[in-house]
Amino acid sequence: MANSCRGSTKTCTKCLADLSISEFNKQTRRKDGLDYWCKQCCKEYFRRYRLANLEKIKKYNSEYNKNYSKFNKEKLKAYQKEYYKQRKTNDK
Numbered sequence: 001m002a003n004s005c006r007g008s009t010k011t012c013t014k015c016l017a018d019l020s021i022s023e024f025n026k027q028t029r030r031k032d033g034l035d036y037w038c039k040q041c042c043k044e045y046f047r048r049y050r051l052a053n054l055e056k057i058k059k060y061n062s063e064y065n066k067n068y069s070k071f072n073k074e075k076l077k078a079y080q081k082e083y084y085k086q087r088k089t090n091d092k
């Protein structure tokens with residue numbers, strides 16, 4: 001059995017596998033500078049999270065885009081008008 005006290009391996013707190021430290025993401029806020037979970041567990045977690053929230057995220061993004069473009073239409077128009085006006089005076 002490998003000796004994990006030497007720092008070359010770390011136990012993932014999620015899948016409880018004893019893995020090489022290269023299998024863990026760096027996490028500077030942690031005491032040992034590594035994530036509690038291995039890269040595979042993190043990947044799986046985010047994949048599940050995305051899947052579980054896909055509809056919510058999609059809805060949020062479309063709402064955001066709708067509001068954003070509506071809000072900025074007038075602003076954009078004013079900006080463009082101002083821009084062309086300035087260009088005209090600069091072209092002289």
Ligand SMILES: [Zn+2]
Pocket residue numbers: 012013014015016017037038039040041
């Ligand atoms: Zn793991």
